[in-house]
Amino acid sequence: MPEKAPWITYRPELRVLDCTIRDGGLINNHQFPDEFVRAVYEACIGAGMDYMEVGYKNSARLFPKDEFGPWKHCDESDLQRVFHDCDPEKTGLKLTAMADAGKCEWKTQIVPCDQSPLDMIRVAFYAHQVYEAVEMIQYATELGYETSANLMAVSSISENEIDAVLNAIKKTPTQIMVIVDSFGHMYREQVDILYAKYFEVMHDAGKEIGIHANNNMQLAFANTIEAIILGANLADSTMGGIGRGAGNCPTELLLGFLRNPKFRLRPVVKLLQEYIEPLRKNLVWGPLLPYNITGQLNRHPRAAIKFLGSDKKQQYLDFFDEIVTDI
Amino acid sequence: MPEKAPWITYRPELRVLDCTIRDGGLINNHQFPDEFVRAVYEACIGAGMDYMEVGYKNSARLFPKDEFGPWKHCDESDLQRVFHDCDPEKTGLKLTAMADAGKCEWKTQIVPCDQSPLDMIRVAFYAHQVYEAVEMIQYATELGYETSANLMAVSSISENEIDAVLNAIKKTPTQIMVIVDSFGHMYREQVDILYAKYFEVMHDAGKEIGIHANNNMQLAFANTIEAIILGANLADSTMGGIGRGAGNCPTELLLGFLRNPKFRLRPVVKLLQEYIEPLRKNLVWGPLLPYNITGQLNRHPRAAIKFLGSDKKQQYLDFFDEIVTDI
Numbered sequence: 001m002p003e004k005a006p007w008i009t010y011r012p013e014l015r016v017l018d019c020t021i022r023d024g025g026l027i028n029n030h031q032f033p034d035e036f037v038r039a040v041y042e043a044c045i046g047a048g049m050d051y052m053e054v055g056y057k058n059s060a061r062l063f064p065k066d067e068f069g070p071w072k073h074c075d076e077s078d079l080q081r082v083f084h085d086c087d088p089e090k091t092g093l094k095l096t097a098m099a100d101a102g103k104c105e106w107k108t109q110i111v112p113c114d115q116s117p118l119d120m121i122r123v124a125f126y127a128h129q130v131y132e133a134v135e136m137i138q139y140a141t142e143l144g145y146e147t148s149a150n151l152m153a154v155s156s157i158s159e160n161e162i163d164a165v166l167n168a169i170k171k172t173p174t175q176i177m178v179i180v181d182s183f184g185h186m187y188r189e190q191v192d193i194l195y196a197k198y199f200e201v202m203h204d205a206g207k208e209i210g211i212h213a214n215n216n217m218q219l220a221f222a223n224t225i226e227a228i229i230l231g232a233n234l235a236d237s238t239m240g241g242i243g244r245g246a247g248n249c250p251t252e253l254l255l256g257f258l259r260n261p262k263f264r265l266r267p268v269v270k271l272l273q274e275y276i277e278p279l280r281k282n283l284v285w286g287p288l289l290p291y292n293i294t295g296q297l298n299r300h301p302r303a304a305i306k307f308l309g310s311d312k313k314q315q316y317l318d319f320f321d322e323i324v325t326d327i
Numbered sequence: 328m329p330e331k332a333p334w335i336t337y338r339p340e341l342r343v344l345d346c347t348i349r350d351g352g353l354i355n356n357h358q359f360p361d362e363f364v365r366a367v368y369e370a371c372i373g374a375g376m377d378y379m380e381v382g383y384k385n386s387a388r389l390f391p392k393d394e395f396g397p398w399k400h401c402d403e404s405d406l407q408r409v410f411h412d413c414d415p416e417k418t419g420l421k422l423t424a425m426a427d428a429g430k431c432e433w434k435t436q437i438v439p440c441d442q443s444p445l446d447m448i449r450v451a452f453y454a455h456q457v458y459e460a461v462e463m464i465q466y467a468t469e470l471g472y473e474t475s476a477n478l479m480a481v482s483s484i485s486e487n488e489i490d491a492v493l494n495a496i497k498k499t500p501t502q503i504m505v506i507v508d509s510f511g512h513m514y515r516e517q518v519d520i521l522y523a524k525y526f527e528v529m530h531d532a533g534k535e536i537g538i539h540a541n542n543n544m545q546l547a548f549a550n551t552i553e554a555i556i557l558g559a560n561l562a563d564s565t566m567g568g569i570g571r572g573a574g575n576c577p578t579e580l581l582l583g584f585l586r587n588p589k590f591r592l593r594p595v596v597k598l599l600q601e602y603i604e605p606l607r608k609n610l611v612w613g614p615l616l617p618y619n620i621t622g623q624l625n626r627h628p629r630a631a632i633k634f635l636g637s638d639k640k641q642q643y644l645d646f647f648d649e650i651v652t653d654i
Contacts (some may be wrong), residue, residue, distance in 0.1 A: 222549030256623035273643040296583035316600040
């Protein structure tokens with residue numbers, strides 16, 4: 001076991017990954033202006049973040065460019081335009097993109113690491129896609145990237161399936177396996193159980209554990225610090241908690257918990273005021289009641305997203321009755 | 328130690344206390360119309376709640392009736408008007424009021440229990456007021472009430488002070504000592520430490536532990552379930568999380584966690600739709616950034632409340648700079 005975190009000290013090896021653009025983009029089809037993305041980038045540097053996930057490397061065939069903005073595909077030309085001056089050795093901030101198994105043309109979309117501003121490819125997959133994920137991890141590693149394995153919707157699959165995935169991933173060269181609570185369904189006890197399970201397999205293979213929590217039940221921050229206390233060394237967060245549905249672990253809370261003096265809250269507060277809060281005029285995210293309910297029921301948030309986008313969005317009782325009787 | 332809660336079962340002795348009117352009243356000077364209070368009452372019965380805290384028994388001299396509504400004082404005439412038909416044996420719902428040490432004329436305001444719809448008096452106090460609290464508990468007990476001892480702002484006092492309070496309270500006839508995180512400053516570890524400390528003294532005295540969490544850091548629900556897992560048998564919550572500043576543990580989340588089939592979510596959802604959400608037109612509560620910051624700093628939320636009531640309420644950076652440099 002790694003040394004557990006006594007409450008008032010810190011682990012230097014704990015890194016924070018901002019996924020504001022990548023996960024937040026799920027509520028605006030990744031149509032952030034360059035200036036916005038750049039502001040997040042500057043805030044990440046100022047705040048002492050370790051990684052910034054700038055979007056998905058997903059297929060323009062599946063996600064057409066007339067509907068989706070540049071951060072859905074992370075074409076190298078877009079990356080070069082916005083991050084031409086990125087220099088992790090100077091800033092401490094590495095860039096990452098997520099590639100979804102089944103949605104990414106990875107053999108063409110991922111170029112050699114030394115030709116890209118990206119340092120890491122995070123491979124997201126459902127359990128049944130694990131063998132494509134293994135190939136993607138292998139491919140990205142050969143191109144020179146750090147990688148992570150992000151098994152999604154882990155609360156909806158069986159122990160046997162989780163074991164099968166862990167055993168496949170442990171043989172890959174990936175550095176990190178991330179606990180991903182896609183539906184925002186997990187309580188602390190489940191974080192504990194999954195952490196122990198992931199750790200048991202991954203530790204011997206020299207890999208670390210990460211945490212990506214969703215906020216359906218206002219537990220994203222709590223579950224993130226729980227995983228950190230247990231020993232997770234990569235924590236995902238977003239500015240203002242922005243993200244699909246209920247959103248993610250808010251960076252402004254996470255940095256307040258961390259004791260490493262390299263993290264600074266002020267640049268985050270500035271970004272929230274100038275860029276994130278103004279988005280609320282047109283976009284909705286956060287742990288609203290319909291997301292509380294889908295989280296409790298271990299369901300994908302899509303029904304809640306649809307409901308909150310409809311004219312009936314204040315008729316909570318209709319939503320409750322519909323989803324509860326639909327089980 | 329009481330039996331710990333395995334994740335998927337329940338403890339029948341775990342009770343939930345609704346403090347929607349009492350704590351929510353702190354943001355509207357307790358000026359809820361009778362119809363609103365009655366709707367909360369009906370929802371509590373429908374949801375299977377064990378207690379409803381209908382307000383404060385606080386002094387009309389300190390809180391004049393031309394400024395504060397009836398639920399700041401809980402005069403017996405107001406209680407009789409709204410709760411004339413209350414019958415805990417039939418409904419399972421007992422009524423409680425909070426009395427603040429130093430703010431309550433308890434010798435006149437608290438009448439014999441058999442002349443009141445109230446079943447319980449919760450005595451709230453700061454550490455330096457513990458000897459008045461002891462007298463209040465004694466007095467209310469003699470009048471026939473259940474009581475609880477709610478030491479406020481526990482995150483801001485020393486271990487020695489906590490020990491002194493616990494040792495004074497253990498000698499009283501109160502049934503419950505409540506862990507109160509007034510500033511919303513506590514992480515799970517602190518809940519664990521305080522629970523163990525309270526339990527060690529109270530268990531031998533035959534008393535139980537309760538939890539009242541504030542939501543400054545989006546941890547009210549997480550900290551409440553943590554205390555429940557440890558063995559706390561009284562959990563406070565409010566509808567929609569309404570309450571002063573960042574608010575409280577939301578009932579809609581707590582009931583989703585509890586496995587006792589007597590709890591039902593639908594009446595809560597109905598109340599949220601019809602009564603609680605409409606309040607947001609005029610009232611603001613929830614874990615907004617200024618409350619995140621006061622919570623992290625272990626400060627009373629009053630500076631954040633003042634800021635959010637001002638014209639500058641979106642100038643987060645001004646608030647941050649002011650409060651951080653003010654330490």
